Amino acid sequence: MKTGVGLFTSSAIFGIVIATAYWFFSHDYAGVFLLGLMAAGLAFATIYAVAAEREADLDGDDPNLTQPQAAGEDMGTFTTASPWPILMACAVLVTLLGAIWFPFLLFVGIVAMLLILWRLGAESSRVGGA
Amino acid sequence: MMRWLTTTDHKKIGIMYMASTFGFFCIGGLLSMIIRAQLSEPGLSLVSPHAYNQIFTLHGTAMIFLFVAPFGIGLANYLIPLQIGAPDMAFPRLNATSLWLFILGGLTVLSGAAAAGGAAASGWSSYAPLSEIAIATGAGQDLWLIGILMTSVSTILTAVNFIVTVFLYRAPGMTMWRMPIFTWEMVATSLLILMAFPPLAACLCMLLIDRHLGGHFFDPASGGSAVLYMHLFWFFGHPEVYVLILPYFGVITEVVSVFSRKPVFGYVGMVLSAFAIAGLSMGVWAHHMFTTGVVDNPFFAGVSFLIAVPTGIKFFNWAGTMWRGAIQLSTPMLFAIGFMLNFLIGGITGVLLASPPIDYEAHDSYFAVAHFHYVIGGGSLFAIFAALFFWFPKFSGIRLDERLGRAFFYTMFVGFNCTFLPMHFMGLEGMPRRVYTYDAVAHLPILNLISTIGAGIMAIGVLLFIANVVISARKRVPAGDDPWGGYTLEWATTSPPPEFNFTKLPPIRSERPVFDLHHPELTAKAGR
Numbered sequence: 001m002k003t004g005v006g007l008f009t010s011s012a013i014f015g016i017v018i019a020t021a022y023w024f025f026s027h028d029y030a031g032v033f034l035l036g037l038m039a040a041g042l043a044f045a046t047i048y049a050v051a052a053e054r055e056a057d058l059d060g061d062d063p064n065l066t067q068p069q070a071a072g073e074d075m076g077t078f079t080t081a082s083p084w085p086i087l088m089a090c091a092v093l094v095t096l097l098g099a100i101w102f103p104f105l106l107f108v109g110i111v112a113m114l115l116i117l118w119r120l121g122a123e124s125s126r127v128g129g130a
Numbered sequence: 131m132m133r134w135l136t137t138t139d140h141k142k143i144g145i146m147y148m149a150s151t152f153g154f155f156c157i158g159g160l161l162s163m164i165i166r167a168q169l170s171e172p173g174l175s176l177v178s179p180h181a182y183n184q185i186f187t188l189h190g191t192a193m194i195f196l197f198v199a200p201f202g203i204g205l206a207n208y209l210i211p212l213q214i215g216a217p218d219m220a221f222p223r224l225n226a227t228s229l230w231l232f233i234l235g236g237l238t239v240l241s242g243a244a245a246a247g248g249a250a251a252s253g254w255s256s257y258a259p260l261s262e263i264a265i266a267t268g269a270g271q272d273l274w275l276i277g278i279l280m281t282s283v284s285t286i287l288t289a290v291n292f293i294v295t296v297f298l299y300r301a302p303g304m305t306m307w308r309m310p311i312f313t314w315e316m317v318a319t320s321l322l323i324l325m326a327f328p329p330l331a332a333c334l335c336m337l338l339i340d341r342h343l344g345g346h347f348f349d350p351a352s353g354g355s356a357v358l359y360m361h362l363f364w365f366f367g368h369p370e371v372y373v374l375i376l377p378y379f380g381v382i383t384e385v386v387s388v389f390s391r392k393p394v395f396g397y398v399g400m401v402l403s404a405f406a407i408a409g410l411s412m413g414v415w416a417h418h419m420f421t422t423g424v425v426d427n428p429f430f431a432g433v434s435f436l437i438a439v440p441t442g443i444k445f446f447n448w449a450g451t452m453w454r455g456a457i458q459l460s461t462p463m464l465f466a467i468g469f470m471l472n473f474l475i476g477g478i479t480g481v482l483l484a485s486p487p488i489d490y491e492a493h494d495s496y497f498a499v500a501h502f503h504y505v506i507g508g509g510s511l512f513a514i515f516a517a518l519f520f521w522f523p524k525f526s527g528i529r530l531d532e533r534l535g536r537a538f539f540y541t542m543f544v545g546f547n548c549t550f551l552p553m554h555f556m557g558l559e560g561m562p563r564r565v566y567t568y569d570a571v572a573h574l575p576i577l578n579l580i581s582t583i584g585a586g587i588m589a590i591g592v593l594l595f596i597a598n599v600v601i602s603a604r605k606r607v608p609a610g611d612d613p614w615g616g617y618t619l620e621w622a623t624t625s626p627p628p629e630f631n632f633t634k635l636p637p638i639r640s641e642r643p644v645f646d647l648h649h650p651e652l653t654a655k656a657g658r
Contacts, residue, residue, distance in 0.1 A: 031361060031365075035413075042325070059301075060305065062305075063305050064303070066303060066637045078138075081138060082223050085138070090234065093235075100276070100342055101269075
C-alpha cells in the first residue's frame with residue numbers, strides 16, 4: 001500500500017507543478033482550470049490513501065508471505081452472478097433517452113435506477129461484495 | 131445464455147468485452163473499406179458526401195471508442211486478477227455494470243445510422259459548432275453523444291475497479307514491485323482514465339445542454355466558445371491516445387520477455403516510464419490546437435517532445451530484453467516485432483507533428499492520418515493480435531493454428547504498410563483529411579490506389595484470423611496450462627482457469643513466480 005500511496009502522492013505533486021507551470025507560461029484560464037481540477041482530484045485521492053494506509057495490513061504487501069501462511073485472510077465474498085448490472089445499464093440508457101426526447105421515460109428510468117440500486121444493496125448485504 | 135448475461139465473473143466479462151469490441155472492429159473495418167473504395171480514384175461517387183461524412187465518423191468512433199481502448203479493458207479484466215493472484219475484481223457487480231454500459235453505449239452510437247438524417251457526421255471528435263443543433267439537426271448526433279457518454283462512465287468505473295483490485299487484492303507475497311508489467315501499465319492507464327475521462331463526460335453533457343436545453347457553451351454567436359470545446363475534448367483526447375497504447379506496451383513487454391526467454395530488461399525503468407508517459411500526456415492536449423493561434427505553442431511543443439524520452443526507454447528496454455535472448459519467432463512475437471517497427475514510424479512522425487512549424491504545414495492533412503494510424507493501427511492493433519495469439523490458449527484451453535497465424539501476420543504487415551505509408555506522401559502533396567474526393571493532381575491517384583489495395587490485403591488478413599479461430603475451435607488441439615513457458619501467475623492455473631481462478635498459488639518471490647516454480651535451481655542460485 002505504501003507504493004500505492006507514493007503513486008498518488010507523486011501524481012498529485014506532478015498535477016500541482018504542471019498546473020502552476022502552465023499558468024506561468026500561458027495565463028490560459030481554461031487549461032489552468034482543467035489542470036487545477038485534476039490536481040485537486042489527485043490530492044483528494046492522496047489524502048484518502050494516506051488515511052487508509054494507517055489501517056492497511058495487507059498480505060500482498062508482505063514480501064515473504066505465502067498462500068498457506070495467509071490462510072484465513074478475509075477478502076470478503078465474491079458473487080458469481082447478478083441480474084442487476086445489465087438492468088442498471090438498460091435503466092441508464094432509458095434515462096438518457098428520456099432526458100432528450102421522452103420526459104416520461106426519464107421518470108421511468110430514474111425510478112428504475114433507484115429500484116435497482118435498492119435491490120443491488122440488498123443483494124450485496126445478503127451475498128457480499130460490491 | 132442467462133449465465134453470460136448475468137455473470138459477474140471477471141473472465142467471462144473480459145471475454146464478452148473482447149468479443150463485443152471485435153464485433154465493433156469488424157464494423158469499423160467494413161466502413162473503412164467503403165472509405166478506401168470511394169477514394170480509390172479521383173472523382174468517384176460510390177456514396178453521397180453526407181453518407182461519407184457519417185461513414186468516417188462511425189469508423190473513427192468504432193475504432194477508438196469501441197475497439198482499441200475497450201479491448202485493452204477487456205484483456206485487463208481477464209488478466210489482472212489472474213496476474214496478481216486474486217479471485218476476482220474488487221467490485222464484480224460494478225464490473226458487470228461497466229460491461230453492459232459499454233455494450234449498450236456502443237450499440238446506441240451505431241443505431242444512429244437508422245435514425246432520420248442518419249448517423250453522426252461531425253467526425254470522431256464531434257467538434258462544435260459542427261455538432262451543434264443548427265448544423266447537426268438529426269437524432270444521430272444525439273445518439274452518438276448518449277452512447278459515448280455511457281462508454282465514458284463505463285470506462286471511469288472500470289478504472290476505479292482496476293485500481294482498487296490492484297492495491298488491495300494482491301496475493302500474499304505479490305508486492306507491487308513484483309507485479310507483471312502489463313498490470314503496472316493498466317494501473318498507469320487507470321490513473322490516466324480518472325484524470326482524462328471526466329472532462330470528456332462533462333464536455334458531452336455541455337454539448338447535449340447546448341443542443342436541447344438552450345445552452346450556449348460552444349456557440350460563439352451567443353458568447354460561447356468553440357475553442358472551449360477543443361480544450362475540453364483534447365484534454366481527454368490526447369491522454370486517450372495513451373489509454374489506447376499503454377496497455378499494449380504491457381502486452382508487448384510480456385510477449386517479448388517470454389519469447390526471448392529472458393526477464394524484462396529494466397523492470398523499474400519500464401514501470402517509471404509508463405507513469406512518466408501518463409503524467410506528461412496530461413500536459414500536451416493543445417498540440418492539437420497549434421493552428422488556432424490561441425494556445426501557448428512552445429509549452430505544448432516542449433512537453434510533447436519530452437514524451438519521446440520515456441517512450442524511448444521502453445524501446446531501449448525491449449531491445450535489451452531481446453538482446454542475446456533465445457528468440458522464438460512464434461506468431462505473438464512476430465506481431466510484437468511488427469508493433470515495434472510500425473509504432474516507431476508513428477512515434478517519429480508524432481515528434482515531427484509536435485513541432486509547430488511542421489504542424490502548421492501538415493495539420494489536418496493525410497500526413498496526420500498516416501501518423502495516428504501507425505500509432506493506433508500499426509501499434510495497438512498489432513499488439514491486440516499479439517495478445518490474442520499469446521493468451522488465446524489461456525482463454526479457451528486450445529491453441530490457434532501457427533501456420534495460419536504466420537500467414538495472417540505477413541498479410542497484415544504488408545497490407546498495413548501498403549495502406550498507410552502512402553498516406554504520408556498524400557499529406558505532403560496537400561491532400562486534406564476527411565475529403566470526399568480529390569483532384570487528379572501530382573501522385574494522389576496512384577498513392578490512393580495503392581492505399582486501397584493495401585486495405586483490401588488487410589481485409590483478407592482479418593478473414594484469415596477469423597478462419598484460424600473457427601478451424602482451431604473445430605480441431606481443438608489442447609494447449610495445456612502453460613503452452614509458451616510463461617512467467618506470470620496466469621500460467622500457474624488451468625486453461626481456462628476455474629471459477630475464482632486458483633486452487634493453489636506458488637510462492638511469489640519475484641516478478642516471475644511461474645519461472646521460479648519451474649526452475650527452482652535458478653531461484654535458489656538467485657537467493658529467492
